[in-house]
Every structure is written in structure tokens, then in C-alpha cells.
Amino acid sequence: MNDGMHPQMGQSLLFLTDEQLRKGIEAMFFAYRGFTADPDRILAEKSYGRAHHRAIHFIHRNPGTTVNNLLSILGVTKQSLNRVLRTLIEDGLVASTVGKQDKRERHLHLTSDGAELERALSDAQRDRMRAAYRAAGPDAVIGFRQVLEAMMDEDARRHYEAMKDRTE
Amino acid sequence: MNDGMHPQMGQSLLFLTDEQLRKGIEAMFFAYRGFTADPDRILAEKSYGRAHHRAIHFIHRNPGTTVNNLLSILGVTKQSLNRVLRTLIEDGLVASTVGKQDKRERHLHLTSDGAELERALSDAQRDRMRAAYRAAGPDAVIGFRQVLEAMMDEDARRHYEAMKDRTE
DNA sequence: ACAATACGTCAGCTTTGTTGACATTCCAAG
DNA sequence: CTTGGAATGTCAACAAAGCTGACGTATTGT
Numbered sequence: 001m002n003d004g005m006h007p008q009m010g011q012s013l014l015f016l017t018d019e020q021l022r023k024g025i026e027a028m029f030f031a032y033r034g035f036t037a038d039p040d041r042i043l044a045e046k047s048y049g050r051a052h053h054r055a056i057h058f059i060h061r062n063p064g065t066t067v068n069n070l071l072s073i074l075g076v077t078k079q080s081l082n083r084v085l086r087t088l089i090e091d092g093l094v095a096s097t098v099g100k101q102d103k104r105e106r107h108l109h110l111t112s113d114g115a116e117l118e119r120a121l122s123d124a125q126r127d128r129m130r131a132a133y134r135a136a137g138p139d140a141v142i143g144f145r146q147v148l149e150a151m152m153d154e155d156a157r158r159h160y161e162a163m164k165d166r167t168e
Numbered sequence: 169m170n171d172g173m174h175p176q177m178g179q180s181l182l183f184l185t186d187e188q189l190r191k192g193i194e195a196m197f198f199a200y201r202g203f204t205a206d207p208d209r210i211l212a213e214k215s216y217g218r219a220h221h222r223a224i225h226f227i228h229r230n231p232g233t234t235v236n237n238l239l240s241i242l243g244v245t246k247q248s249l250n251r252v253l254r255t256l257i258e259d260g261l262v263a264s265t266v267g268k269q270d271k272r273e274r275h276l277h278l279t280s281d282g283a284e285l286e287r288a289l290s291d292a293q294r295d296r297m298r299a300a301y302r303a304a305g306p307d308a309v310i311g312f313r314q315v316l317e318a319m320m321d322e323d324a325r326r327h328y329e330a331m332k333d334r335t336e
Numbered sequence: 337a338c339a340a341t342a343c344g345t346c347a348g349c350t351t352t353g354t355t356g357a358c359a360t361t362c363c364a365a366g
Numbered sequence: 367c368t369t370g371g372a373a374t375g376t377c378a379a380c381a382a383a384g385c386t387g388a389c390g391t392a393t394t395g396t
Contacts, residue, residue: 216351219351244352245354245355247354251352251353252351271361271363272362272363
């Protein structure tokens with residue numbers, strides 16, 4: 001113990017040791033694998049990837065969103081998103097409609113097929129999240145979210161907050 | 169509010185609503201981007217990627233590990249790891265030595281150059297983690313880790329636990 | 337009229353993952 | 367001592383998903 005810490009550091013900052021931080025880093029790595037594992041299995045059957053999942057998720061969360069807005073949420077280039085979006089539109093999972101006020105914009109919605117896949121994916125992902133929440137308990141969940149929120153970049157947090165309380 | 173919840177559910181399980189779970193899912197997504205952002209910048213300069221970072225991290229954590237063991241920690245194929253490992257060895261960041269008992273095995277260590285890069289990467293990643301920990305506080309950190317641990321797959325948790333308390 | 341914006345697309349490149357096939361080396365069991 | 371299987375490495379081919387750069391079109395705002 002006491003990995004060369006300064007004595008004045010005091011008990012209250014023990015959670016900031018390099019050792020504690022490293023554990024958190026590894027926990028993030030391993031947990032993220034679990035986090036994506038279940039949806040990945042469903043996606044593989046339909047020969048989609050995580051990029052499709054993300055697009056579907058955020059179109060579901062932001063019905064009618066424009067391509068540009070989705071781009072900024074996902075943090076990828078339009079070429080990268082376009083490849084994914086094109087297959088989703090071709091496969092009839094996403095509908096793209098010309099904007100009413102601004103006809104340059106395309107508004108994105110899930111079709112009923114798209115909504116069905118979205119449900120399958122988020123059910124799978126929620127099941128694991130629910131099990132983890134239940135195992136850890138409500139106080140742990142609050143802490144979990146606090147740390148994650150503090151770990152985000154500014155613009156990610158902006159997007160996160162913007163969607164956060166939509167249904168409350 | 170009350171998103172169609174069963175009345176008998178009770179106050180104590182409010183944290184398990186689909187809404188709460190979805191927030192957790194999105195928090196994971198956005199936070200993971202922040203989590204990798206700083207190391208990614210350093211890696212880009214040296215034209216390495218995240219795969220190199222992961223290899224370096226776990227070789228640092230498990231000096232002398234075999235390729236097979238590293239494979240099972242990282243959860244990728246040997247061909248995928250080998251490509252990364254080869255460049256790291258060529259660039260003099262990783263040393264691969266033939267096993268003493270079992271000469272089929274290769275034991276992996278960081279060279280001093282490798283250790284230097286490892287330090288730069290983990291310093292950057294720890295800085296952000298430290299800021300997040302500090303912002304959220306010690307109780308939140310405990311909850312954070314509990315939820316992440318509960319989210320891991322069995323074998324991931326095994327690897328995680330095996331490395332967890334090495335220095336305590 | 338003109339510049340800027342939103343979107344789509346083409347071409348080409350990179351990283352990182354995958355399978356499958358095959359050679360080498362070596363340990364261990366028969 | 368031989369042989370089967372394990373650990374490793376390598377070749378080839380491929381896919382997903384990111385990137386840059388360039389270009390075209392429609393629309394909007396100045």
C-alpha cells in the first residue's frame with residue numbers, strides 16, 4: 001500500500017492514486033466489451049455493424065433529425081455515416097424525407113422494420129445494463145453516471161444532456 | 169413521468185426503468201469516446217492505433233506474458249494481434265524472448281522506449297480519469313466500478329480480477 | 337447574382353478485425 | 367523414438383468503419 005504517496009495527501013484522496021485510476025481504466029476497457037457484446041451478436045446475423053447500431057439508436061432517440069445533426073452526435077465524417085445510412089435506407093429500416101422549411105435538409109426516421117430492429121438491439125443491451133444496475137444497486141448507479149458524465153468531452157456532454165431528460 | 173411502470177414496482181426500483189437504462193447506455197457511449205480521445209491523439213502522432221495501445225498497456229501490466237495469454241486478455245485473433253505486435257517489435261518498443269521451460273512460448277516485455285510510450289499514454293488517460301474521479305467524488309467512484317464490473321463478461325471479469333490487486 | 341450550406345457520392349487509403357491454410361518448433365505420451 | 371497435438375508465426379484474402387480530398391446539385395440567405 002501507500003504507493004509513494006505524499007503523507008499530507010490524507011485519507012480522503014486515496015481514491016485518486018494511480019493504482020485506483022488504472023483499475024478504473026481497465027474496468028472501462030473490459031466493461032465496454034460486455035456493453036457491446038449482445039447487440040453485436042444480433043447485428044452479425046443481419047450483417048450490420050456497430051456503426052449501424054449507433055445510427056439506428058440516435059435516429060430513434062431524435063426522430064426527424066437531420067444528417068448534419070446526426071453527424072455531430074456520432075462524431076464521424078459524413079462519408080462514413082453516409083455509407084451506413086445508405087444501406088439502412090436501401091434495406092427499408094430508415095426513411096429520409098426532404099425538409100419542409102429547408103429543402104436541403106433530410107429528416108431521418110425509423111420505419112416500422114427499423115423500429116423493430118431498434119427494439120431488439122436495445123432490449124439486448126438494456127438486459128445487460130439492467131442486470132448490472134440491479135447487481136450494483138441504486139447508489140452505485142448514481143456514481144456510475146456521475147463519473148461517466150465527468151469523463152465526456154464538452155461537445156459529447158452537450159449532446160448527452162440535450163437528449164437526457166427528453167421524457168421527464 | 170411514470171413511464172407505464174407497474175404501481176407495485178415501488179420507489180426502490182425506479183433506477184431500473186428503461187429510461188434510466190437508456191441514459192446509462194448513452195453515457196457509456198459518450199464517455200468511452202472521451203476515455204480514448206487523449207491517448208488517440210498521442211498514438212496518431214506516432215501512427216499507431218488503439219490496438220497498439222492495448223497491447224502496450226497489457227504487456228506493461230503483465231511483464232513476461234505469453235502471446236496466448238495476451239490474446240485471451242484482448243479477445244482478438246492471433247493474426248490481428250501479431251500484426252500489431254510485429255510493428256511494436258520492429259520499432260523496438262516490445263521485446264519478445266523465447267520461453268525457458270517451454271521454448272514455443274514467447275515472453276513479451278516492454279523495452280525502455282516501450283515503457284516511455286506506455287507512460288505517456290497512461291499519463292494522458294489517467295489525467296482525464298483523475299479529473300472525472302475528482303469531480304464525481306469517492307462514493308461515485310465506488311459505484312462506477314461496481315456497475316462496470318457487473319457489466320463484464322465472465323472471462324473478462326476473470327482477467328480483470330486477476331490483474332486487479334497485483335500491487336496491493 | 338453569388339456565396340454558403342446541406343447533402344450525396346466517387347476514389348483511395350488506413351486500421352483493425354475476421355477466416356482459412358500451412359510451416360515450424362517443441363513437449364509429452366505412447 | 368516416434369508421433370500427435372499445442373504454441374507460434376506467416377501468407378493471403380477479405381470486411382467494417384473510420385479518414386481525406388474532390389466534385390456535383392439543390393437550396394438558401396446575403
